Amino acid sequence: MREKSYSLAVCSTLQSKLYDRDLYMSVEPQLETDMISAGILIILFWSTDLQAQSVSPPDLQAQSDSLPAEFSVRLVNGTTSCSGTVEIFYRGEWLGLCTSWWSMMKEVKFVCRELDCGNPVAESGGPLVEDGKRRVILDRCYGNEYSIRHCDFIREPGVCIGRNYHQVTCSESVRLVDGAGLCSGRVEVKSNQSWASVCEADFDRQDAEVVCGELGCGAPAALQGGLYGEGEGQTWDKEFQCKGKESLLLDCDTSDRKHNICLPGNAVGLTCSEPDDVRLVGGGSRCAGGVEWYDQGEWRTVGAEDWDVAAVVCRQLGCGSTVSVLPGDTTRGFRVDCYGSESSLRECSRTYDLLPGLTVICSESVRLVDGAGLCSGRVEVKSNQSWASVCEADFDRQDAEVVCGELGCGAPAALQGGLYGEGEGQTWDKEFLCKGKETLLLDCDTSDRENNTCLPGNAVGLTCSEPDYVRLVGGGSRYAGGVERYDQGEWRTVGAEDWDKTRTNVAAVVCRQLGCGSTVSALPGNTTRGNNIICYGSEPSLRDCYRMYDILPGLTVICSDLLVQPDISLTDSMGGVSRGHQGPEVFRDYSFTITCSTQPQYPGGSFLLTFTGSNRTQAQPAINHSAAFLFPAADDSHQGNYRCVYENYVFSHNFSSESELLTLTITASPLPAFIIRHVVVLLILLTAITTSYLYYKPTRRQKRVNRVSSMDLYGNAMEMVSLSSRAEAGPGEERAAQGME
Numbered sequence: 001m002r003e004k005s006y007s008l009a010v011c012s013t014l015q016s017k018l019y020d021r022d023l024y025m026s027v028e029p030q031l032e033t034d035m036i037s038a039g040i041l042i043i044l045f046w047s048t049d050l051q052a053q054s055v056s057p058p059d060l061q062a063q064s065d066s067l068p069a070e071f072s073v074r075l076v077n078g079t080t081s082c083s084g085t086v087e088i089f090y091r092g093e094w095l096g097l098c099t100s101w102w103s104m105m106k107e108v109k110f111v112c113r114e115l116d117c118g119n120p121v122a123e124s125g126g127p128l129v130e131d132g133k134r135r136v137i138l139d140r141c142y143g144n145e146y147s148i149r150h151c152d153f154i155r156e157p158g159v160c161i162g163r164n165y166h167q168v169t170c171s172e173s174v175r176l177v178d179g180a181g182l183c184s185g186r187v188e189v190k191s192n193q194s195w196a197s198v199c200e201a202d203f204d205r206q207d208a209e210v211v212c213g214e215l216g217c218g219a220p221a222a223l224q225g226g227l228y229g230e231g232e233g234q235t236w237d238k239e240f241q242c243k244g245k246e247s248l249l250l251d252c253d254t255s256d257r258k259h260n261i262c263l264p265g266n267a268v269g270l271t272c273s274e275p276d277d278v279r280l281v282g283g284g285s286r287c288a289g290g291v292e293w294y295d296q297g298e299w300r301t302v303g304a305e306d307w308d309v310a311a312v313v314c315r316q317l318g319c320g321s322t323v324s325v326l327p328g329d330t331t332r333g334f335r336v337d338c339y340g341s342e343s344s345l346r347e348c349s350r351t352y353d354l355l356p357g358l359t360v361i362c363s364e365s366v367r368l369v370d371g372a373g374l375c376s377g378r379v380e381v382k383s384n385q386s387w388a389s390v391c392e393a394d395f396d397r398q399d400a401e402v403v404c405g406e407l408g409c410g411a412p413a414a415l416q417g418g419l420y421g422e423g424e425g426q427t428w429d430k431e432f433l434c435k436g437k438e439t440l441l442l443d444c445d446t447s448d449r450e451n452n453t454c455l456p457g458n459a460v461g462l463t464c465s466e467p468d469y470v471r472l473v474g475g476g477s478r479y480a481g482g483v484e485r486y487d488q489g490e491w492r493t494v495g496a497e498d499w500d501k502t503r504t505n506v507a508a509v510v511c512r513q514l515g516c517g518s519t520v521s522a523l524p525g526n527t528t529r530g531n532n533i534i535c536y537g538s539e540p541s542l543r544d545c546y547r548m549y550d551i552l553p554g555l556t557v558i559c560s561d562l563l564v565q566p567d568i569s570l571t572d573s574m575g576g577v578s579r580g581h582q583g584p585e586v587f588r589d590y591s592f593t594i595t596c597s598t599q600p601q602y603p604g605g606s607f608l609l610t611f612t613g614s615n616r617t618q619a620q621p622a623i624n625h626s627a628a629f630l631f632p633a634a635d636d637s638h639q640g641n642y643r644c645v646y647e648n649y650v651f652s653h654n655f656s657s658e659s660e661l662l663t664l665t666i667t668a669s670p671l672p673a674f675i676i677r678h679v680v681v682l683l684i685l686l687t688a689i690t691t692s693y694l695y696y697k698p699t700r701r702q703k704r705v706n707r708v709s710s711m712d713l714y715g716n717a718m719e720m721v722s723l724s725s726r727a728e729a730g731p732g733e734e735r736a737a738q739g740m741e
Contacts, residue, residue, distance in 0.1 A: 067092065071149045073114045075168060082117035082170040088136045088148060095136045097166040105182055105346045110145040111168050118171030118190070119182055121216045124296070174211055174249045176270060178228045181343030183217035183272040186228040189236050189249065197231030199262035200224070202239040208270050209244040210252060218273030227269025235262045274316045274344040280360060287319035287362040293336075293345055301333030303355025306546040307374070308340035309348065310360040316344040320363030320382070322374060323408045325543070326488060327356050366403055366441045368462060370420045373540030375409035375464040378420040381428050381441065389423030390432075391454035392416070398436035399444065400462050406440055410465030419461025427454045466513045466541040472557060477601050479516040480558040480651060482525045483507075485533075485542060493530030494542070495552030496522075505537035506545070507557040513541040516559030520653055525554030563657035566598040566607070566646040570662060576634070576669070583663035586634045590669070596644035596659065597626035605648030612641035612661070622646070639666040 068089045078084025086097040086108075105120045112120050141151040175195070179185025187203065188195045208220035242252035279299070283289025291302040291313055302309070310325045335355045338348035367387070371377025379395065380387040400412035434444035471491070475481030483494040483506070496506045507522035532552045535545035570577060576590025586592045596607040607627040609618045620627035631638060644659040 071147060073111055073148060075111070075115065078167075078169070080172055082112065082115060082172045084167065086111055086166045086168055090136050097136055108141070108166075108168050110141055110148055110151070112170035114147055115170065116190075116193070118173065118175035119215050120168060121171050121214075122169040124167050171215055172248075174214060176211075176215065176228075176272075177231075179269075179271070181274075181347060183212070183215065183274055183343060184228070185269065186231060187211060187268050187270050188231060191234070191236060194233060195231075196234045196236040197262075197267040198236045198240075199257070200226075200266045200268040201259065201262070202236065202257055203268045204240075206244040207240040207242045207249070207252065208272075210242045210246045210249050211270060212272035214248055215272065216275055218275050220270060221273045222271035223268065225266040225268055227271070228267075229269075230264060230267045235267070273318075275346065278313060278316050278345050280313070280317065280362075283359070283361065285364065287314070287317060287364045289359065291358045291360055301357045302336050302345070303333040303353075304336050304338075304358045307543055308338040308546075309336050309345075309358060310362075311340045311374075312338045312342045312345055312348060313360050314362035315342075317362065318382075318385070320365060320367035321377075321407050322360065323363055323406075324359075324361040326359040333357050363406055364440075366406060368403075368407065368420075368464075369423075371461075371463070373466075373544050375404070375407065375466055375540065376420070376462065378423060378459055378461050379403060380423060383426070383428060386425060387423075388426045388428040389454075389459040390428045391449070392418075392458045392460040393451065393454070394428065394431035394449060395460045396432075396434075399432040399434040399441070400464075401436045402434045402438045402441050402444060403462060404464035407464065408467055410467050412462060413465045414463035415460065417458040417460050419463070420459075421461075422456060422459045427459070467543075470510060470513050470542050472510070472514070472559075475556070475558070475651075477562055477564075478514065479511075479562040481556065483510055483555045483557055485530075493525070493554040495530040495532050496555045497532065497534070497552060498524060502534065503555055505535040506533050506542075506555060507559075508537045509535045509539045509542055509545060510557050511559035511561075512539075514559065515561075517561035518559065519557065520560050520562070520655075521556075521558040521651065523556045525556040529553055558651055558653065560655075561657070562650060562655045563646055563648060564599050564601060565657055566596055566644045566659045568642065568644045568659040568662045569595045569597075570664065571595060578667075580665055580667075582665060585665045585667050586638070587669040588635060588666055589633050591630065591632050592634055593631070594629045594642055594644075594662070595626060596629070596646070598622070598646050598657075600625050602648055602650050605646055608645040608647065610643045610645060612643065622648075634666050636666050639664060 070089065070091075072089040074087050074089075074094070075082065075084030076087055087094045088097055089095075105123050108120055108123055112118060141148070145151055173190045175188050175190075176183070176185030177188055187198045189198055190196075203223075205220055205223060208223050212218060212220050237257055238254040239257050240249065240252050240254055242249070246252050277294040279292050279294075280286060280289035281292055291304070291309070292299045293302050294300075304310075307322055307325050310322045314320065314322050332354040333356075335351045335353040336345060336348050337351070338345070342348055365382045367380050367382075368375070368377030369380055379390045381390055382388075395415075397412055397415060400415050404410060404412050429449055430446040431449050432441065432444050432446055434441070438444050469486035471484050471486075472478060472481035473484055473491075484491045485494050486492075494506070496503050503522040503524075504519060507519040511517055511519050529551045532548035532550045533542060533545050534548060535542070539545050570584050570586075570592060572586065572590060572592040574590050576587040577592060578585050578587075594609060596609060598605075605622040607620055607622055609620075609629045611617070618629050620629065640663075642662045642664060645656055646659075647654065647656045649655075
């Protein structure tokens with residue numbers, strides 16, 4: 001009975017450890033199953049071992065109390081308690097950290113946070129892990145975790161082959177919290193083992209210079225109370241008196257505060273510029289060229305595969321939007337992967353893979369921010385080394401054409417104040433007077449603004465169409481065919497992984513960029529191979545996707561708007577159609593014809609003529625890409641909206657396309673139809689007589705002949721009128737006509 005109770009106690013202890021809430025929420029389902037299975041095996045092993053060795057439960061409990069908590073973190077062999085090589089306590093031993101990435105400052109915040117240190121200042125790969133040495137294998141963290149157990153994957157201890165130890169340096173006594181990156185946030189100082197915010201009155205620019213330097217950032221860019229919210233803890237009770245040259249904030253002199261309280265909204269926030277460790281070389285300006293990163297005392301080439309890295313580079317350098325991303329020269333550099341929202345490259349991940357270098361071109365003086373892609377956002381112009389939004393009243397379509405062209409986008413599609421929110425900084429104080437042909441926005445003429453203020457909601461937002469550098473070829477239409485991308489002066493095949501989801505995501509972006517609706521089909525293309533493109537499916541254009549260097553088979557895409565929009569038109573042969581305020585008008589009892597037509601794309605197909613408001617439809621085959629629907633006599637039931645629908649079976653799919661609406665009104669004729677016929681014939685007669693008189697100079701005999709001829713012509717014309725009226729008049733009208741004769 002005692003042995004059974006002890007086994008249940010051990011089981012309960014293991015269960016509580018295996019189902020620790022934080023750990024349980026952080027592991028993958030398969031890993032969770034593996035841990036439970038491992039726990040059952042350990043229980044069986046312990047039960048058998050305890051029976052054999054008669055180990056008492058109190059002794060085992062005392063031994064476990066002396067061990068660190070599972071997943072504890074420490075830094076060893078460093079110069080301070082907040083620097084060194086990362087080790088994780090896992091399953092009874094301290095193990096080094098093995099990752100697939102070499103450096104990602106933002107991701108290892110959990111190390112500094114768990115050790116109650118400040119911000120990450122530096123990170124690097126240490127010496128190589130010894131052959132056969134076991135390490136904790138960690139795939140990735142995101143930077144907001146409070147413990148390593150919250151990271152994505154924690155696997156069984158394994159052997160790191162060709163990997164390095166992981167070294168981290170955190171600040172000891174100062175940190176920036178609640179900011180957008182590693183170089184911005186609310187200033188907090190460590191005091192008596194707890195963190196305290198600093199009052200704005202006790203902190204000036206020289207103090208800020210020391211903090212920015214201590215955290216490995218650039219010069220201070222903004223300093224303001226309440227900029228990043230209020231701290232929840234205590235407030236630092238001293239006033240800093242730094243000279244700006246100190247290495248650490250706590251090396252600065254301090255004095256007692258003049259005031260005993262710090263009013264709400266005065267916790268100082270600091271924004272430092274990003275470190276000057278990235279540059280673009282060989283491009284003719286600081287905003288264009290090959291990407292290099294200063295690391296371990298030298299400038300190194302950066303290798304990358306997508307536009308996200310370029311966006312971070314342009315942002316860190318204080319340039320504008322990304323205009324172009326091209327593979328660099330044959331020099332290969334360490335691989336960098338970014339999400340695109342990072343403030344600097346040091347927040348991105350570096351891996352051991354070597355890739356060809358990356359050439360980036362950024363705009364220098366204009367950018368679009370807070371938009372859905374590279375070609376949309378709030379317009380901001382660089383002014384005195386800072387970015388300013390532009391008031392809607394100072395910016396028109398010609399100005400927009402210049403901005404869209406400067407950023408490598410298509411024509412302007414939308415221009416509106418407040419379309420992408422309000423800027424937090426200053427407002428541009430000039431009115432642009434572009435002609436639309438300038439290369440750069442700052443090449444345009446400007447004038448002083450008529451109004452000194454720009455009301456809220458008027459920061460101009462701009463949406464440019466996507467650049468026309470993607471096409472579908474070989475499908476008989478711009479909406480179907482093999483995907484090609486214009487790159488480095490030539491059209492190149494786009495390749496994609498042979499997985500349905502991967503192909504579908506790329507196809508969705510292609511159809512969206514071309515304005516061709518949704519994806520109908522995405523199939524492997526011909527034997528031509530191209531650069532691998534990987535998309536999430538929500539990107540506005542292919543240049544927002546990842547471009548890999550491996551070569552894959554091409555991709556054939558069919559979009560839903562395969563058929564061009566058909567045309568609809570109204571004609572008549574009796575002169576009974578006029579143009580009204582709401583569209584064409586047809587006189588009652590007159591015949592009319594509605595013609596449906598389309599551009600020659602594919603043979604065959606058919607047209608449906610639909611009448612809005614009823615289920616009436618007429619269908620005809622498309623002959624020479626058109627069909628005519630005749631209505632012999634118009635009446636009130638024909639009044640309404642008509643639409644042509646073209647249908648065709650192409651590429652083993654049914655497609656259709658609708659025309660615009662044709663609104664038809666039926667009105668009463670101002671005169672009976674037979675009277676109008678008489679008037680028309682008489683006009684023809686008068687025209688013939690006038691022509692005969694003007695172009696001939698007859699003798700008297702010829703005049704008599706001509707007079708006879710004219711009478712004959714008149715008689716024939718009257719006979720035509722009589723026959724026409726008899727054909728169209730009712731019985732009563734016909735008798736009246738005979739009486740007239």
